[in-house]
Amino acid sequence: MSIIQVKNLQKSFGHIEVLKDINVEIQEKEVLCVIGPSGSGKSTFLRCLNRLEDISGGHVIVNGHDITDSKININKVRQEVGMVFQQFNLFPHKTVLQNITLGPIKIRSIDKSNAESRAMELLAKVGLKEKAHSYPGELSGGQKQRVAIARALAMDPKIMLFDEPTSALDPEMVGDVLDVMKQLAKEGMTMVVVTHEMGFAREVGDRVIFMDGGYIVEENKPEELFGNPQHERTKAFLSKIL
Amino acid sequence: METILAALPYLLEGLQVTIYIFLIAIILGFMIGMIMALLRLAPIKVLNWISRIFVDAIRGTPFLVQLFFIYFGLNSLPWISFDSTTAGIITVAINAGAYFSEIIRAGIQSIDKGQTEAARSIGLTSVQTMRFIILPQAFRRMLPTITNQSIISLKDTSLLSIIGIADLTQQGEIQASATFEAFKIWLTVGVIYFVIIYCLSLLANFLERRFELR
Numbered sequence: 001m002s003i004i005q006v007k008n009l010q011k012s013f014g015h016i017e018v019l020k021d022i023n024v025e026i027q028e029k030e031v032l033c034v035i036g037p038s039g040s041g042k043s044t045f046l047r048c049l050n051r052l053e054d055i056s057g058g059h060v061i062v063n064g065h066d067i068t069d070s071k072i073n074i075n076k077v078r079q080e081v082g083m084v085f086q087q088f089n090l091f092p093h094k095t096v097l098q099n100i101t102l103g104p105i106k107i108r109s110i111d112k113s114n115a116e117s118r119a120m121e122l123l124a125k126v127g128l129k130e131k132a133h134s135y136p137g138e139l140s141g142g143q144k145q146r147v148a149i150a151r152a153l154a155m156d157p158k159i160m161l162f163d164e165p166t167s168a169l170d171p172e173m174v175g176d177v178l179d180v181m182k183q184l185a186k187e188g189m190t191m192v193v194v195t196h197e198m199g200f201a202r203e204v205g206d207r208v209i210f211m212d213g214g215y216i217v218e219e220n221k222p223e224e225l226f227g228n229p230q231h232e233r234t235k236a237f238l239s240k241i242l
Numbered sequence: 243m244e245t246i247l248a249a250l251p252y253l254l255e256g257l258q259v260t261i262y263i264f265l266i267a268i269i270l271g272f273m274i275g276m277i278m279a280l281l282r283l284a285p286i287k288v289l290n291w292i293s294r295i296f297v298d299a300i301r302g303t304p305f306l307v308q309l310f311f312i313y314f315g316l317n318s319l320p321w322i323s324f325d326s327t328t329a330g331i332i333t334v335a336i337n338a339g340a341y342f343s344e345i346i347r348a349g350i351q352s353i354d355k356g357q358t359e360a361a362r363s364i365g366l367t368s369v370q371t372m373r374f375i376i377l378p379q380a381f382r383r384m385l386p387t388i389t390n391q392s393i394i395s396l397k398d399t400s401l402l403s404i405i406g407i408a409d410l411t412q413q414g415e416i417q418a419s420a421t422f423e424a425f426k427i428w429l430t431v432g433v434i435y436f437v438i439i440y441c442l443s444l445l446a447n448f449l450e451r452r453f454e455l456r
Contacts (some may be wrong), residue, residue: 155365
């Protein structure tokens, strides 16, 4: 049973059609990596999965809920779908601990001490226990991104979306973030990862999608897609970046 | 010096009126500003227009005309009646409200869109996002401009003396004509305004440091 079903997804910004006809199913515990040139619509695709972008056409069914249905309580669905952004988007006026406990306390009505002890577990998991009382401004990029992952995990999501999580990081910080993501994948988290880290896609991805021009051009197991790409555009893209 | 000392109790009485009107008006004004800013940013066209018309009308007319319109104009209608103090408070509140509304709107819009996206992606509602994420950050950025507008509004209250409110300026006028010591009296009045406004800036500085952006 697939946890995400995308059927004929379309997305336009004004007259510009960014996603043309996207069809994909994502299985539970699967790690799906999305690659492609910039402007190919891969981030927009990801952002449609929790309706951060209004969907212009088609259906997106997440965990059994059709989020294109305007009557659905999107906030409920989003609680099950964690998201990590390229620019981290931590709340600068709150400490690391407050960033992580905000959702559980305000949405799940978990009491503060329970939320905090859970947050400390998550911080230990991402290797930042000692930063609990720091403010985001005092952290490096890699640390911020690991806090952002912990913040998303605090809601106990069933799915995690990653929007180029390492693209804004200094090279030496990338490894720490990828390690956390690998660990998550190993634990069986369903993950959709938009990334330029081909190494990660190859090693951790169960399946890789190559997007271009608003379409999914090619979709395959990583070793197939990287080792034996079928389409010209995939070959051209891979030859440029590998 | 004796002239000043003799006039001082009256001036301070006037100061009380000034501060009373200022405090009520600025709190009301902030609430009006908040509501208008949220209407302006709401995803409903009619609400945006209401806010725009309000802000443009107030910004496009002089304070004194607004005061006269409310005190003389509205009061001349058969089914409306209020005293000068009420008229004064309403005018200052509405006037400040229009400017606050623009300050608050700009403050909210200055917060990176990623903040909203992160909050919404956790599952917070738009109201929770505004309350816990956007407004606390926006408020810190708005503080200097809010202080500025508050000082302007405090000074605007001196115009209320024209409709007979016994504020500091009005008391100054009474004392100046009673004592024939215009120089000393108006200098004193000026110093009193200055001290109050200086205290206001100190308070604002304190708040800014207290809520320093991180």
